[in-house]
Amino acid sequence: MSEAVTLNRIIEAMHDPACYPHAVNPVRHIETHISHLLLTGQFAYKIKKPLNLGFLDFSTLDKRRFCCEEELRLNRRLAPDVYLEVVSINGEPGSPRINGAGPVLEYSVKMRQFDPASGLDQLEEQGQLIPQHADAMAETVADFHARIPSVPQDSEWGRAEAIWQPVAQNFEQIAARIGNDDEARTLLEAVRQWSETEHTRLCTDFEHRRLQGFVRECHGDLHLANMAWESDRLLIFDCIEFNPALRWIDVISEVAFCYMDLLNREHPDFASRFLNHYLERTGDYAGMKLLRFYAVYRAMVRAKVASIRSGQSGQSAVDTTREKQECLDYLRLALKLSRSDAPSLVIAHGLSGSGKTTFSQELVAQLGMITLRSDIERKRLAGLDALAKSGSGVESGIYTRDFSRRTYVYVAQLAESLLQSGWRVLVDATFIARWQRDLFRQLASRCSAAFHILDFNVPEDELRQRVRARSAAGRDASEADVAVLENQLKTCEPLTADELKFVIPAATVESAAAQLNATGRNSLGSDG
Numbered sequence: 001m002s003e004a005v006t007l008n009r010i011i012e013a014m015h016d017p018a019c020y021p022h023a024v025n026p027v028r029h030i031e032t033h034i035s036h037l038l039l040t041g042q043f044a045y046k047i048k049k050p051l052n053l054g055f056l057d058f059s060t061l062d063k064r065r066f067c068c069e070e071e072l073r074l075n076r077r078l079a080p081d082v083y084l085e086v087v088s089i090n091g092e093p094g095s096p097r098i099n100g101a102g103p104v105l106e107y108s109v110k111m112r113q114f115d116p117a118s119g120l121d122q123l124e125e126q127g128q129l130i131p132q133h134a135d136a137m138a139e140t141v142a143d144f145h146a147r148i149p150s151v152p153q154d155s156e157w158g159r160a161e162a163i164w165q166p167v168a169q170n171f172e173q174i175a176a177r178i179g180n181d182d183e184a185r186t187l188l189e190a191v192r193q194w195s196e197t198e199h200t201r202l203c204t205d206f207e208h209r210r211l212q213g214f215v216r217e218c219h220g221d222l223h224l225a226n227m228a229w230e231s232d233r234l235l236i237f238d239c240i241e242f243n244p245a246l247r248w249i250d251v252i253s254e255v256a257f258c259y260m261d262l263l264n265r266e267h268p269d270f271a272s273r274f275l276n277h278y279l280e281r282t283g284d285y286a287g288m289k290l291l292r293f294y295a296v297y298r299a300m301v302r303a304k305v306a307s308i309r310s311g312q313s314g315q316s317a318v319d320t321t322r323e324k325q326e327c328l329d330y331l332r333l334a335l336k337l338s339r340s341d342a343p344s345l346v347i348a349h350g351l352s353g354s355g356k357t358t359f360s361q362e363l364v365a366q367l368g369m370i371t372l373r374s375d376i377e378r379k380r381l382a383g384l385d386a387l388a389k390s391g392s393g394v395e396s397g398i399y400t401r402d403f404s405r406r407t408y409v410y411v412a413q414l415a416e417s418l419l420q421s422g423w424r425v426l427v428d429a430t431f432i433a434r435w436q437r438d439l440f441r442q443l444a445s446r447c448s449a450a451f452h453i454l455d456f457n458v459p460e461d462e463l464r465q466r467v468r469a470r471s472a473a474g475r476d477a478s479e480a481d482v483a484v485l486e487n488q489l490k491t492c493e494p495l496t497a498d499e500l501k502f503v504i505p506a507a508t509v510e511s512a513a514a515q516l517n518a519t520g521r522n523s524l525g526s527d528g
Helices: 003-013 061-075 120-125 131-147 160-175 182-201 203-211 251-264 268-282 285-310 317-337 356-367 374-381 401-420 434-446 460-473 482-491 497-502 509-522
Strands: 028-031 035-039 043-048 083-092 095-098 104-112 215-217 227-230 233-236 248-250 344-349 370-373 425-428 450-455 503-505
Touching: 003 035, 003 043, 003 095, 003 104, 043 061, 043 083, 061 083, 061 104, 095 104, 120 131, 120 227, 131 233, 131 251, 131 268, 160 182, 160 203, 160 285, 182 203, 182 285, 182 317, 203 248, 203 285, 248 251, 248 285, 251 268, 251 285, 251 317, 268 285, 268 356, 268 370, 285 317, 285 370, 285 401, 344 356, 344 434, 356 370, 356 425, 356 450, 356 509, 370 374, 370 401, 374 401, 374 425, 401 425, 401 434, 434 450, 434 497, 450 497, 460 482, 497 503, 503 509
Parallel strands: 344 425, 344 450, 370 425, 450 503
Antiparallel strands: 028 035, 035 043, 043 104, 083 095, 083 104, 215 248, 227 233
16 A cells, blocks of 8 residues: 555544544544645644655655654744644554554644634735735744854855756646646746746856855745734744755745736736835845845746646646646736836835825835835934934934935935846935936936836925924934924025926825826936
């Protein structure tokens, strides 16, 4: 009797409450392409299938035990109160017992069971995904990445060759399973050619990122089905335990998976919000050069999983058809993700309290832009957290003219890197001095990017009211108080006639988005 048949007998038998050392509800069985999950009410048990798929090897009992132990270790980093212990399944296949007498049949990870309906994938399907979820995802992942170890310098993980291996494996395994589907094969070849070219182009960048410490022991499988919303907090579970090369990865590859999954679920607004919030929290804008490559790779991972599921035995014809369609949909998404927009640069011009940040956040979510906020980058340059108080006064501390110039130059450098990598950029700053606006207008010209000035015009009394309210709340990176605002009113340099042709009034987010989409590259940052 094969191990797979034996395991199926064990799974069937474990619907019996007598198999467990605790009270159980009617046992619910969930099967994935690599494991079985038994939900008993209070606890869940995850059992690995005896498979060797190349990228994972569960082919022996010892290997399955080791991977159970790794699963416990790795998932306790993000969900310590969910992952409880590794247990053995003993006895005979027809009458197994958890930690029972007799020979060991299998090993299982024992977990505290939570409501499957709380999964973010389930909430999304019910139309219950909200901005708070995207923000929590960004904050949790950013904080996780900040505390996990970087790869040892002598390791092969994170090198260009190691990065290419799973990418190539995706193409090989999908090609072996999609049969004679002409569209799927055409898409697969187009994405393969792009991935090869892009990988070659980025080889030096991959190594630079590894040497800088951005290759870390990550989660490895960060998508909505592996997240839940429990007791008003985000729970992330089900790390990759079976292949260290798939979790010792660049942090931006992890970000790309979640970003891709949100796009695939037709939530470009949440994808943008998640990405921008992560970047603001970490400052890892350099990683954006690689994000598109990794997003395509992540779409191909999901295409591979769907292709594997479509060929597994025991499935209904309806399920097989659904999985084949899902594979095709991911191939289409991968090709779409490989294409970059024409670069464009928008600067948000307005005094403190004019609503630039709130407006800009909504606008970039609609248009899929990357936002750079001077208030946050100024604090980062000073070694301060975004919400920390610097104790600086008007034109003192981190708000002197020299430090302000340093901030604008730094933000311009970040913007240039993003533009050169094919991203559309919005810079949130006051831009009250002509030299600041000229700096970014010239940058747009160098990068052959469309240039726009998003102009905020708010009455002075209303500005004063807003600034007082924001200062009292203390929940924003800006430290501008009324004294700062009064100084801005005295020193600001109004837009000149030659700048007005670049202006888009900040009337409504919808109107601004429509104008930006309509003008495209027709407003290049040059005088010609």
